[in-house]
Every structure is written in C-alpha cells, then in structure tokens.
Amino acid sequence: MIQEPRVGVFICHCGHNIAAKVDVKQVADYAKTLPNVIVSHHYVFMCSTVGQELIREEIKKHNLNRVVVAACSPSMHEPTFRTAIESAGLNKYLLEMANIREHCSWAHSDKEAATEKAKDLVRMAVAKASLLEPLEEEEFPVSPTVLVLGGGVAGMRAAIDLAEWGFNVYLVEKNPTLGGRAALTGWLTNNRRGADVVNNLINKIVDNKNIHVFTNAELVEFSGFPGNFKAKIKVNPRFVNEKCILCGECEIECPIEVSNEYQYGLSRRKAIFFPFKAAYPPIYVIDQRVCIKCGECVKACQYGAINLAEQSLTLDLNVGAIVIATGYDPYHPPKGEYAYGLHNNIITLFQLERLLDEDGPTQGKLIIGGAVPKRIAFILCVGSRNTTPSSKNYCSRMCCTSTLINAIKIKEKYPDIDVYVLYQDINTYGNDETLYEQAGEKLVKFIKFEKPPTVDISPEGIVIDVYETTIQEEISIPVDALVLSVGMVPRRDQNELIATTRASCGEDGFIREVHLKLNPVEAPTHGIFLAGAVTGPKNIIESIRAGSAAASKVATLLSEGKVRTEPFTANVNEERCSGCRICVGLCPYKAISLREINDRMVAYVERALCMGCGTCSAACPSGAMQQYGFKDIQIMAQVVAATGGGIK
Amino acid sequence: MSKPVLVIGGGISGIQATIDLAKHGVEVYLVERNPSIGGKMAQLDKTFPTLDCASCILTPKMAEVLRYNNIKLLTYSEVQEVKGNVGDFTVKILRKPRYVDWDKCTGCGTCTERCPVKVPDEYNVKLGQRKAIYIEYPQAVPRKALIDYSHCLRLNPPPDLKEKAKGKPLCGACEKVCPTKAIDYNQQPEIIELNVAAIILATGLELYDASNIPEYGYGKYQNVYTNLEFERIVSSTGPTNGNIIRRSDGKPPKRIAWIQCVGSRDVRFNHYCSAFCCMAATKQAILAKELLPEVDTTIYYMDMRAFGKGFYEFYKRAMTEFGVKYVRGKVVKITERQDNKNLLLFYEDTIHSYMKKDEFDMVVLSVAVRPNRITAAPVKTDKGGFIQIMDPYMDTVTSTTEGIFVIGGAAEARDIPDSVTMASSAAIKASTIAKKCVVEQTIITSGERA
Amino acid sequence: MSTNNYEPRIVVFACNWCSYAAIDLAGTSRKLYPPNVRVIRVMCSGRVDPQFVLEAFKNGADGVIVAGCRPPSDCHYINGNIKALRRFTLFKRLLEELGIEKERFRLEWISAAEADKWVRVVNEMLEELRRLGPLKAEAVSV
Known part of the structure; x- marks a missing residue:
C-alpha cells in the first residue's frame, strides 16, 4: 500500500550554473505550494556533503517519503542522491530529479522564462514523485568469463590482465593471427619494433592457461545482460592444423598469388601462407577467399597438416562481459590525392614502416621503386584535419610521432638522404617532444604549410609545390619518394560490430564511450568495455594502457561474483492480463512467456532477462503490463503537470 | 583476505x-x-x-x-x-595534526567565520583569502576544518603578541564557538x-614557477596571470565569483591574450611539451567569451596540439563559433604600460612572417607543469x-x-x-x-x- | 489568449539513451533554444503509449515530440525505436481524423551526439506551431 506522499523538494544553485539563469528562491517558494510538498529548500551545491546532509536531515525531521532534487541531469547525480536518501532510510527509487541545468539554465538565456520552465519541471517531478513506489533489485550470479574481441595489443593486454586476475578469457581474432596492426608497425624507438611488443604479449598469452585463443573467428550473435551474456562465435576453417611445422613446402607449390596485406601490398603471398615471422598460432593458413582447392599444398605437406574439407564451427559462450578491441583501419587516400596511386614511389607511412622493418619485404632497406631515394618527403595530416575533401575532421594523434621516428631512422641508416617533413602543426605531445628535437638535430627539414601542398608527377619524377609560410614563398621540392602520413579511420566492418553488439559511434565515426573524460573504456551499454583505437586514434602505449584499463573495469563488474538486475523491469498484473500474447512477440530479449495461473494463461516476465525498455507496457491493451518506475499513471501525471493541467 | x-x-x-x-x-x-x-x-x-x-x-x-x-x-x-x-x-x-577532532567536526564552518586571521588561500592559488582555521573548499572531501599551525594565533603566536599576553593563551575563538567541541590544540x-x-x-603535477621566465614579467606585471589563476577567476566558486576582472583595477578586460609553451618546449627550462595547455587555453578563451561576449581573445601558440579525441573539432569550433583568434608565433617579450597597466606583446607571426606588437589588458600564461x-x-x-x-x-x-x-x-x-x-x-x-x-x-x- | 503573445507549449518524450542525452549535450555545450519545451524521460521511445500523446493534447499541449535513437541500430534496446515508428505511423493518421493537424506531432531520431539536431527540431516545430496557432479545443474533446 502506498503511503500518503510527503515530498521534499531540494533545489540546487550549482554555483552560478543554475542560479544565474533561474531564480532558485522563487522556484523553491513555488514548490511549497504544490500538492504533497511538505518542505522545499535551495542550496549552493546539493551534491556536496553538506547538501546531501541537508536532504538526509529534512527526511528525518519531516518524515518525508518522497524526494525531488532539482539540479543537473539525472545522468550526472541521480546515483549520488539515491545513495543519499537511502542512507536516510528511504528506498533509493523514491527519488525524482528535475533537470533544471542541462535542460533549462544552460539552454535558455532569458531568466524569467527559464525560471518559469524550472517551476514546470519541478511541478512535473513532484507529480511523478507523489506516485513513486519503492523498488527492489534482484541479484544474479555472473559468469567469471570474459570475451575479448580483437587480438591486437589492446585486446591481448586486456586478455592477459584478466587472466592473471583469475578470469577465464576467450580471445577472438578475425584474422588468422594475433598481433593486429602493431605487429606491422616497424620502429617505435631506436631499438624497439612493434613486433617486439607483440611477441612479448603473445608469449604471455601462450603461457596462460586461462586464455583460450580463437583466430580466424568472429562474433556473430550477442545477447543477454551484464554478467550473463550469450555470444555465438563462428570459427572459420584454417584448413591447416597443429601438425604444421612451418616448413613452407606448401607455399612453394601453391599456384595462387595475391597481394600481401601483411606487408601493406608491398609484396605478394600465396593462398596458403604464414602471415609474418611472429604470427600466432604458428600454423600456416589458407585464405579461403582465393583458394581454388587444387590440392597441391596437400600433396606437398609431408606432415598431413592440411585438410581442405575442414568446416567452420560455432561456439556458444556464456560470458560475464565483453571487451571490444577491434582497432582501426589506416586511411586509404583516393587515387590522385597527393598523386597517390599515380607513381610507384608514393607510399603511405604504414608501407614505409614495413620497408624499414628488418622483417619487411626489403629486410629493412629503404628501397623504393628499385633504388634508395636521395630525397624523400613526408606529408602530414593526410586524411586528417580536413586537409582534403575526403579527409576526416579529427587529428589522428599518432602520425606526427610515427613520422618523426621513421624520419630519424632514415637519417640514422642513410645520413646522406635529404628528409623533408611537410606539416601544419607537429603534435609530439608530452615527452615525445624529444623526437622533434632529435629530428631537428639530425637535420630533417621541416616545412610548414597552411594550404595543403600539391604533388605533380613529371618525367623527372615527383615534385611537391608548397607555400612555405616562414619565407612567404611558393617553393618546389623535387623528391625521389613521397610518404603520405595517413591517419586512422574507423574499421570498414564497424557497422557489423555495431549491429551485433549494440555499441554505437560518435560524430567522428569511432565507437563512443560513456563519458569522454572519466569513463574512456566503458560503452554506454553496461557490461561492454572498449580498448584501444576502436574509440579513436591512439598510439601503442596508449592502446595497451586502455587494454589494461578495460580489464580493470571488467573486474569491477564481475569480481563480486554477482550483479544486480535493472530496477525498472516490467511486471504483470495477472488478474488483468488476458493472455493476448502481444507483449511476448514484442519483447526484444525474449523475457516474456505465458504460464498458467489459476487455470488461465497469463504473461510472465523473467526479470533477469528484462532490460527495462517498457515497450511491452506501451502495447498492452489491458494495462496489465506495467514498467516499474515508468508506470502509465506516473507518466500520465507528468504529462498533465507538463501541460499546466495540474495547476488549479 | x-x-x-x-x-x-x-x-x-x-x-x-x-x-x-x-x-x-x-x-x-x-x-x-x-x-x-x-x-x-x-x-x-x-x-x-x-x-x-x-x-x-x-x-x-x-x-x-x-x-x-x-x-x-x-x-x-x-x-x-x-x-x-x-x-x-x-x-x-x-x-599531520589538524588540531580538530575529525570524528566530531561536522564541517559546519562556524569556526572559520569567527577566526580573526586571514591567510592567502592555496585552493584559489592565493588570489583569495581563507582563515587560519579553514575547510579547503566547499566540495572538499572530507569536508572538515583544520588549523594551519603557522598562522594560528593560539598555536604559533607572533613574538610581540606572545610577550604582551604574558604566558596566557591567545585567541581561542574557534574553540569557543565550535558547537561540537571538536577543537583540540594539543593534537600531535x-x-x-x-x-x-x-x-x-x-x-x-604542479605549475612551473612562471616568475623564472624573465621576458613575460609574471609577478612584476599585475595583469599577467598563470593559466591556473585564470581557471580560478572564471570559476563561479573562485575568488571573484566568476567575474573576470583585472588585478590592477578590478575592471573586466577587453582584450585577453594567451601565451602557450611558457616554460615548456623551451631548452632553458623544460624540454617536454605539457600536452594539455593548447586545449586548456582554447577552453579558457571560450569561457571568457561566454562570460564577456565582447571580449577579444587571442592565443599565441607554437604548434596547435589538438591531438586527442574531439580536440581538433573543439579548436575549430573555438575559431568559427566563438571567434577565438589564433596567432602562430612565440611571444618574445612583454612590457607594461605605466598609465593603464596594459601589456604590450612583441611577437613574430610565423604564418605571415613578420614581427609585430600588440596591446592587451590581460595576459594568461599557459605555464608548463612539472611533477x-x-x-x-x-x-x-x-x-x-x-x-x-x-x-x-x-x-x-x-x-x-x-x-x-x-x-x-x-x-x-x-x-x-x-x-x-x-x-x-x-x-x-x-x-x-x-x-x-x-x-x-x-x-x-x-x-x-x- | 491572443495570438500575439501565443507561446506554444511542446511536450517531449525522450528516450534515456540517445535523445535525452542529446538534450543534455545541448545544455552542456550551451546551445541555446527557446524554452517552450517540457521533456519527459522514458527509457525507450518504444515505451511511449499513443495514449500519452493524446493526453498531452487534451491537457493543452500545442505540439508533441517523441524522440528516440536513430534507426536502425542505435537503439539501446535493439529495436524499440522501430516499434515506436510502427506505432506512430499509424497514430498520425488517427490524429488527422481527430482534427489535430499532423504537423503538431513529430517522431524524431536524435542521437546522443546530435545536440544541433535537437535545437533545429525545436525551432522548426515552434515555427510550425506559431503558424498553426493554438490547438482548437473541440479537437481534443475525445
């Protein structure tokens, strides 16, 4: 039975944030005139310890049983005030917030109108609060298992940290090997390559029994709720098994040759191939997109490691959480952008990294178009910062440092090569500034542009024309090779990921985190975590850190061994329910079924599966299905109050 | 466990x-x-x-x-x-002794009202004042009062007053008014x-000491501020209640300049880049524009390091939507006008390649941070x-x-x-x-x- | 009420995850818009019962907006927005039969990042409502 409502209204100034545009005293006085309101107060910071104490004291003093806080958005401080009223002995769902900051004081310039609106918002909140009921959450055990999607540095690091903490980890990688793009990133410092970092992580994964690696595999279905997700993984056939000893005989016999994506197209590979030196698992793989199943490889293999009849298999996993670490794609310049695709000596930064890497197609020699260039130039911000029509709006963060590392490496190996870097701003933030200093010391020539340079192909070679701002002159730089320092873009297959996992993307196209500043590795959907460049450009160190951070957030969710349900679930009034089944078909989580009660079939809601969308409630013809916290009468009361219908 | x-x-x-x-x-x-x-x-x-x-x-x-x-x-x-x-x-x-029993203190603030000693307030980077018994700031956690030993008349009386008192304890105002008897002068x-x-x-991090950089006159020219000082000035909880006013005459500025890389990316002081100041200055210029719509804001920078998620978009928005001006170039020197305490900036504009002089009535230094x-x-x-x-x-x-x-x-x-x-x-x-x-x-x- | 100082009142049902967040973002980014809107938060646009909309008109709302996540895939509850789309496509036809101009009701998809779109939708609808004038009382005596 609902008690007679006794509502307390607490209005926050938020310093000047609210008080400058809303007459808080007037609103507080007005609140006192509303039905069921016993007290109303205004205070400079309701969220402060003192503000919260005021609420607690007033609850006790006036025996309040409902609380309205008019302050910021509920997404900001609803948890704070729920905890506050709970500590005063009230059920925490007996709170309603009126958003008079984001929806009012920050959005409107006229003080009088904003004050009137604030009054309305308080009236609506009081109307709903008067009808609120105490709600209970239920607890469910969680699966101590985590799905990590993506076997690049961020995903591998997340998997290792989770496994070392004690979780069971499924590491699922779409490609036939772990390592991701970092494995192909050449020099990171003077004496360390991306491959070294990847090897270190792979060794840790091999040693850890809690990590189950699936390469050539993808997530195809994902459902459930935090702590108990169901994931369907499709493992595509590799056609080669563990008997493979990497002898390479199969590769020699294979008649199909295609461009090698693991060298960014700088070399060719066969349909049966081994991606790169440190690839894991250490087994050859057949690219089923190009294989003609001629059987030459099977004949060549002395170890019986190849089975062309291998089928894909699916795994059904029950996991407590998912870490999405699917990475990025390099920006691919359209043909003709800075003459890309018009001359063989115009390459991307990603390709240059392969050339300078000792595991690359030239064993680390800078051979472009058959010779070592005498003059080489880098153009920065290719695909980033709106420099060309097809560029993205954002800065890609890592290209400046990568460019300088490689420019320095070239100068170290070939001191006689002239190296030019054409740039707008050099973004060597933090301690990476030393790279800028080193490049200067090694006589890398920096050329500042405001208007993007133009690149012409003449019989003599590549010529860059640019307006140099320091000398205020148009200059021409003939070069033997040109490197386009391309940025990072969201993966081409990201839409599939969004459709499967219900993650969402922001304006820049990268996956969105719940809060840019303070929750950089959590997705808006609880139980989904994000690591690495999937949320936006990052360098390798930052991606690894994000992997660990995501692991930490998973542990905060699963370490207790249980999670609590949504409070705002649907609930059936069995006497009213006619068993019409409309809700059964509507529920996106298959949480509703019919069951027999007193010889009648009525709807039944499985609370653990209900995520609280309320669509069943909206469609129920008899009003039997109601969503806790958003019942018809509660929303109707807000509607009436919003339209002024509630004022006498 | x-x-x-x-x-x-x-x-x-x-x-x-x-x-x-x-x-x-x-x-x-x-x-x-x-x-x-x-x-x-x-x-x-x-x-x-x-x-x-x-x-x-x-x-x-x-x-x-x-x-x-x-x-x-x-x-x-x-x-x-x-x-x-x-x-x-x-x-x-x-x-360290707080001289207040924190189990008893409710953070009501009565003691701070009565305390007779005013001390520069560290939270407001000494732009405002606090008392010798104080709560660090309104949203402090824990919100408890403590006594600053060095400024307390009772705990550390100046020699002349001590002599006059002839051995009797001085002041004690906080102890008298504390409703929960939380003051404990004997805490060890x-x-x-x-x-x-x-x-x-x-x-x-802490801020690098801007007065080490001779050419910008910090500490000498009244209307030159550090970025952290400016942050407190624009804050509604700050010493000016969110009003941007000049130290010299209490008037709102008409033209504000931000100088980037003050003490960072400078071989004389610190080699490294402080990483966040480009965006912090951009944000501060936007906040200035919000509080003083007519104000003219210019940021002098070396490279605009708008590298993080949403940063470059923010920088562009500052330019197009809020009208913040950006000048690429290092300010060589600042001098102060004697008559109105305005500041003359001498700089090289490296995009248009010329030396120039410009006058501002407030300058904010984006000072390097150090650990x-x-x-x-x-x-x-x-x-x-x-x-x-x-x-x-x-x-x-x-x-x-x-x-x-x-x-x-x-x-x-x-x-x-x-x-x-x-x-x-x-x-x-x-x-x-x-x-x-x-x-x-x-x-x-x-x-x-x- | 004379039409000179006629200030239309718009009731908005916004889903918690996208549209409500976009309205928050409009405030956080200080994107100003007229104060004629009153927002009611629901978890999903699929929760909005057409009856709520009728109730709003009955009580004096001049316009109603139901705002949800962008189809197809933004919905936090898989496809609640699609359910709202189905429901309100049908509902719009009904409105006209009741004598309520269809311009008084809008179903909008506003993602959490689209503060600008929110501001645009409010301005557009206000303009439309000013043109239409107050809702005729007989229309809503249902």
Missing part, C-alpha cells in the same frame, strides 16, 4: 585507481597530503573538449571514495618512507606504519623529474621498482582521460598482486569519513 594496496595522491588519477581497487574487492589506503582529495582537477572550472563542469564530474567520484568500507582515506598525511619489495612493502606515513603528529602488497604513485617531487619511494626519475616507467611498451605503468606503479601526471604531462586510463590500468595490476598476498588481518587504521 588479501593484503592492502597503497595509493599515494588523491587527485583524479589516485581517486580512480582507489575506486577501481575497492570494486575489485581489495583493501586500499588512499593518502593525500592536502586536507581534501580532488587534486588539480578540483581547481578547474570546465573541462575540454566537452565543456563539462569539472566539479560536476569529479565530485561524485570524490564522494564515492567515502562510500566504500574497504577504502581508508588518510588526508593531510605524507608518506615518509617506503621499504621492501613487491608483495611486502613497509610504509611509514605521517599524519602521528606516524603510522602499514604493510602493503603494492603501491600506486599518483602524486601529480610534484616525491622522495620517499624508491623509484628513479627522468631528467624532467617525472617518475620513470621501467619500459613503457612492455609494462606501461610500472616504475623502476616492481610492485610500484606510476600513473597520471607523476609519469608524464597528461590530460584527464589519459590519466584515468592509466589509473585503471595500474589498479588491475595492483589488485592482481594484492590478491596473491593473503593475510589474516588487514586494515588496522581507520580512515576519514564524511
């Missing part, structure tokens, strides 16, 4: 690491040398590039620290000694010893004084000592998202170590409550 973890430093990095650890089910000590946690972020008005109000997103996290039973908060305390190895560190912590420093499995260093010095922990530091990470590619948050992690500004100049990412990153590693170290009894000291 697992052995506790120690987090040193209660800024946003330390707070985030502490909360993660607590949620991992590990016992945590959070030690902060100031009376309240919050760190530098608590002094900021808004944050870039979202323009979220800093305290709006920070205060809930600060309050959360007090909500967990497995967090023991020790503010106004300093770590004096760290000995031992991973899994078994022995730590000595000095709890206390040393506590803890055994912890792992340590996270989150000791953060707070920590001497107690056995870790190596780099040239800039930042705590060295053993191998940033292999163990991205581990210091030169196994089991001691370093996060946030203590390791490198970093913005908030990078700092909290490092914090969570260190938390999972520290709790993994802690879980392996089983002890019978853990928390022996009670920490601070709300």
